[in-house]
Amino acid sequence: MTRVVVEAGNCGFTATVEVTKLSARKVGVAVASECETLIEMGGQLEELDWPDALKPPGDSPVYNTAFKCIRHAACPVPTAILMAIEVEIGAAVPKDVSIRFENTRLT
DSSP states (O other): OEEEEEEEEEEEEEEEEEEEEEEEEEEEEEEESSOOHHHHHHHHSEEEEHHHSOOOOTTTHHHHHHHOOOOTTTOEEEEEEEEHHHHHHHHSSEEEEEEEOOOOOOO
16 A cells, blocks of 8 residues: 655645555555545545556546546645555655745745
8 A cells, every 4th residue: 555645735734645556457546634625536536447547637537536526726636646556556666746935925
């Protein structure tokens, strides 16, 4: 099982994503969060064919479901799901990601 924790930013929500390899082509996805839209999205992604999930954004069921469920276009959780899938199937090594704001002024 691969687990990632996402501190999403301005919304203040944290999400925990767990991905488990179920078979040669299937993964199970679980999303836990206080965010209702992430819970809804996770419920629709419980079992995925990982080759389909890793297709380009317009063809990926992860992004297509996110577009239907999540109201915040910059939510990092769909990307975290895909990264966890890559690690779980052995296509990537676990490596933290960060977004850092520099030289930002508040108005």
